[in-house]
Amino acid sequence: MKNKLIELIADLKLNEAEEVADELIQQGIKAQDLYDMVMEGLNAIGKKYENGECYIADLIVSGMIAKNIFASANLHQSGENSVKPLGTVLFGTIFDDIHDIGKDLMIDALENRGIEVIDLGVDVKVEKFIDAVKQYQPDIIAVSCVMTNSIPYLQQLGNALEEANLLENRRFLLGGAVVNHDYVKIPQIDFMTNNFYEGIRYCEVYLEEKNKGAKDE
Numbered sequence: 085m086k087n088k089l090i091e092l093i094a095d096l097k098l099n100e101a102e103e104v105a106d107e108l109i110q111q112g113i114k115a116q117d118l119y120d121m122v123m124e125g126l127n128a129i130g131k132k133y134e135n136g137e138c139y140i141a142d143l144i145v146s147g148m149i150a151k152n153i154f155a156s157a158n159l160h161q162s163g164e165n166s167v168k169p170l171g172t173v174l175f176g177t178i179f180d181d182i183h184d185i186g187k188d189l190m191i192d193a194l195e196n197r198g199i200e201v202i203d204l205g206v207d208v209k210v211e212k213f214i215d216a217v218k219q220y221q222p223d224i225i226a227v228s229c230v231m232t233n234s235i236p237y238l239q240q241l242g243n244a245l246e247e248a249n250l251l252e253n254r255r256f257l258l259g260g261a262v263v264n265h266d267y268v269k270i271p272q273i274d275f276m277t278n279n280f281y282e283g284i285r286y287c288e289v290y291l292e293e294k295n296k297g298a299k300d301e
């Protein structure tokens with residue numbers, strides 16, 4: 085059943101893939117396992133696209149399948165909501181990158197855990213990030229990037245944040261598929277992951293410790 089789901093996603097069988105995912109959810113599949121399968125299916129489509137075996141429209145369909153399955157599984161809903169926000173995360177997809185499925189998934193999960201999120205959207209220019217950090221004073225700056233062509237803008241953002249002295253008392257976090265590439269080394273970034281759970285955990289632990297530190301002072 086598990087391999088079947090990966091195959092159905094890779095073959096872009098939208099309805100069947102969603103049906104199998106629903107069955108797996110009803111059988112009590114672990115959210116992490118379901119997530120891994122969807123990602124494996126998406127990787128297969130990504131590879132086909134790279135090899136010229138499918139079209140942009142297919143990428144769109146694969147994105148829809150992933151979004152629907154993640155929504156059915158309520159992947160983002162496993163945490164307690166707190167009344168007072170644990171802290172604020174400023175989120176955006178970097179310039180020249182319009183992918184937002186991963187970003188939105190992260191945002192839903194953070195909000196469900198009582199963290200306030202300011203979403204700058206996709207294709208966000210460095211200056212817009214800088215202005216927003218000054219305006220909202222977030223605890224965490226979270227940037228999503230899946231396009232290798234956008235990596236230079238991440239470095240520009242790191243430099244601009246440092247020059248404007250905007251990295252103190254907050255964390256700068258990067259996520260998305262570019263993290264897989266060893267050559268992505270941006271010194272200003274505190275933590276990089278393309279693992280959903282690791283990203284959420286990092287934010288929670290940092291904010292809890294920051295709040296505790298503020299209380300102890």
Ligand code: B12
Pocket residue numbers: 126127128129130131133134140143144146147150180181182183184185186187189190226227228229230231232233257258259260261277278279280281282283284
């Ligand atoms: C769906 C998809 C699209 C959809 C996007 C729909 C949308 N609303 O986002 C559409 C069709 C629009 C699209 C367009 C394009 N795409 Co596209 N797309 C994909 C595909 C198949 C899946 C991406 C995805 O949504 N993954 C699922 C999410 C959940 O994963 P994720 O983004 O990695 O996010 C997770 C983690 O990384 C993490 N995370 C994400 N952000 C953050 C941030 C923080 C702070 C943290 C902690 C964690 C975190 O959490 C998420 C949940 O786990 C990938 C292939 C792949 N396997 O990645 C190609 C892929 C990313 N696309 C690619 C390309 C080339 C394009 C186009 C240029 C195609 C074209 N010719 O026009 C355009 C891009 C235009 C642009 N300027 O951005 C290439 C990129 C190659 C490269 N080297 O950069 C890929 C890798 C396909 C390939 N192998 O060729 N695409």
